[in-house]
Each structure stands twice: as C-alpha cells, then as structure tokens.
C-alpha cells in the first residue's frame with residue numbers, strides 16, 4: 557500500500573502492552589471495529605498519550621504492518637472531558653463502549669453505530685442530561701440498529717395493535733408488547749405491566765431521527781421503569797451479563813416520594829413520553 561491510512565476513530569478500548577505500548581480497539585464509520593498498536597503511547601511525554609486514551613475521538617494516521625495497524629501519528633479531536641470527570645457519566649460511557657464492541661464485528665462497516673456512539677458521548681457530556689436516562693436510550697436504540705428492536709406497535713401474540721389507552725404488558729421472552737386480551741396474556745406466558753410512559757419513551761428512542769434520540773425527558777418513575785426494562789432486555793438479547801450495569805444501578809438513590817427533583821431537560825423536540 558502507499559501512504560498511511562488517515563481515519564477518524566473512537567477509542568473504545570486500550571490495553572497496556574509491554575512497558576509503554578497500547579493496543580487500541582477503535583471504531584470508525586467506514587472501517588467499523590479494528591485494532592491498532594500505539595508504540596510508546598504510555599510514555600509521559602508521548603504525544604500519543606492523550607490521543608489514544610479510552611473514549612477519545614482521534615484522527616489517526618496508520619500504517620499496515622504484518623497484518624495489523626500501527627499508529628504513526630494521532631491527534632485528538634474530542635476528549636469528552638465532562639464524561640471522564642464524573643463517575644456516573646464515565647461508567648455509563650464505559651458500559652456503552654463495551655456494548656458497542658459486542659455488537660460490531662471486526663471489519664464490518666458500522667456507520668450508524670459509530671454515529672450513535674458519538675451522539676451518546678455528546679449526550680453524556682451535557683450537564684443538563686441525566687446520564688442514567690441517556691444510557692438507556694443508547695441501549696435500546698442500539699438494539700434497534702442490530703435488529704433486536706422489541707415489537708411495540710402490535711401484540712406479539714395476536715398481531716393486532718392494542719387499543720390506544722389499553723394497559724399493555726411486556727414479554728421479554730417474546731420481545732414485545734402483549735395486548736390486554738386474556739387469550740394473549742395466557743399464550744404469552746410471563747409478562748409484566750408496561751407503563752404508558754415507558755412505552756412512549758421506547759417508541760421515541762426507537763423511531764426518532766438520530767439527531768433527536770436523546771432529546772426527551774420523562775418522570776423519575778418512568779426513567780426507573782425504563783432502566784429496569786432496558787437492563788433486562790439488553791442482557792437477554794445479548795446473552796451476557798454486563799458488570800457495569802450493576803455499578804450504574806448502585807448509583808440509583810432509593811426511590812423517594814420527594815418532589816424536589818431537579819428539572820429535566822425539556823429543550824428540543826420532547827415527545828409526550830409521559831402522556
């Protein structure tokens with residue numbers, strides 16, 4: 557090949573190797589997921605230190621050598637500093653990075669997932685957005701992108717749209733809503749009530765234009781119910797337990813009846829998620 561490959565990529569994982577090197581796992585729009593080694597990237601005065609730090613958006617200059625990429629040069633474009641300065645935001649971002657890595661195979665182009673990952677980091681950087689809501693919107697949007705969206709518009713048993721204001725249930729086993737008919741509930745087996753606010757939030761997250769996926773707000777009880785649903789749904793679909801989810805859950809304060817919650821971000825095209 558000729559000159560170096562220039563590519564903008566997100567650093568989703570960095571593994572220390574040897575005395576001062578890093579192996580990077582990167583995500584780029586065209587190239588998808590790939591690895592590159594960054595020689596000397598852990599030396600204090602290396603210009604690669606910050607550019608190859610996890611959760612950085614970086615312009616890389618890469619050489620192919622012996623079947624793998626080697627970082628020739630790198631310049632950080634965005635550091636997402638607010639994410640790294642806050643334990644809750646950082647944990648949510650690290651969980652998102654792990655989930656993305658599980659959903660993208662080496663070498664498969666993943667422009668939509670790349671853009672979602674970037675938008676997630678931007679949303680997690682915003683002080684006016686609750687990271688615990690952002691990470692759930694990310695999770696369910698990602699499930700949609702990889703073909704695991706739950707069925708929300710029609711009952712998973714009879715196939716009919718449930719009446720607009722009827723109380724529906726959610727079946728994890730059948731990946732979608734179950735209408736109130738006794739026969740459907742019987743056939744569906746295990747299911748649980750799906751609050752209308754959670755259903756509206758899920759519809760928004762799965763069908764909104766990508767630039768407004770995170771532009772919504774919900775009541776605190778809806779956010780908690782969405783968190784429970786998303787956590788279980790993602791782990792069921794991915795057939796994996798995500799350790800950072802337990803950490804995120806640990807950041808939840810016990811549900812309190814207090815009404816003094818900080819105001820939610822209501823800017824942007826907020827859907828009637830709590831209607």
Ligand SMILES: [Zn+2]
Pocket residue numbers: 711712713714715716734735736737740
């Ligand atoms: Zn039905």
